[in-house]
Amino acid sequence: MTRINHKDVMLRGTLIATTVASVLLAACAAAPVKPDGAAEARNKLTQLQADPNLGSRAPLAMKEADSAVRVAEQPQDDKELAAYRVYLADRKVDIARAQAETSLAEDQRAALSAQRERERLNARTREADAAHLAAASSERQADAANLAAASSEQQATELQRQIDVLQARPTDRGLVLTLGDVLFETGRSGLKMGATGNLNKLVAFLNRYPDRTALIEGYTDSVGSEDYNQGLSERRADSVKSYLVGEGIGATRLSATGKGERDPVASNDSAGGRQQNRRVEVIISNPAAALR
């Protein structure tokens, strides 16, 4: 009980002492009053100094701003003088900030400049790469074109060889292959046995160039009636067509027609001339695409 009382007294004593001290302190603090606006200027300056990007920049302007703020903070009874000092302090802080920001922008510009150089270099490298690629690609295309040219040349050579084998002659109507009368018995339209050597070359040729079609025309000499010769020429043309179809050439690629005694290639007055006129001509179409 007494101990509690004693503690109570001590507490009360401390409380009084504290109150007195704070009153005294307040009196002390109240005496010098900072002019209006000085605190705001100080705040602006403190913020600027605390900015990690700006605080260490424009050191001279910072220093001037700091001294101006100090002067402005001095208690002053002359209100006009106080306002003047605060005005100067405020503007000097603004100047320090503007200069610090300018200095930061200049540093950033150096970085931007370096970045621009990097990007330009990248762009140039890429352009060069692209040009290399394009060059390589056009080289490949040229190679391909050369190959194609070579191959079409080869094809043309091969075709010529085949034509030579066939003993056909190129004309405006196409390749014309003349099969002599040795194919047929006199007055007959059936093919002679063992006389199909030339026809087999034709089969091979048509197989090799499947986009070509063939027109088969039968001709006779002038011996005998015209009607008979017409019929005979048709039958002979047909039997050549039949043989070719039998060897696997599509019937749609083939057409057969009889010309009879017309269009003789030699005089019918001699035996030799009549022999030349008895013939079957095979006209192989000359499609543009086949030669390309």
Added chain:
Amino acid sequence: MNATSQAHCGSRLRMAVGLTGVLMLAACASMPPAPTASLQAAQRAISTAERAEAGRYAPEELSEARTRLASADTAVSEQRMIMAERFADESRVEAELASAKTANVKAKAVNDEMTRSNDTLIDEMQRSSGDKP
């Protein structure tokens, strides 16, 4: 008698001269010189800001500086030399701020332009590399 009178007269003259001097001094004190240096400094600061195109980049500050300088001139004509000096100082600091802000705006504009052109460069590159992967 004569001597005393002469002496008396001399002392009076000296007094008169002294009084005049005091009066003149007093007149001088009531007519303080114009704050020429401050006024000239303000005018120079404004000219500098104008040359830096502050009229375009910090027009408010430049206009305020001119207003303060005009106030300073008015104060001089009203013989309020202390006020004149303060207005002149304020005008100079305001003009200096106009210059600082102008430099800042210009620096930032250059950076913005560079950033834009860099972005364009990157953009173009990405587009062209997108065309030819």
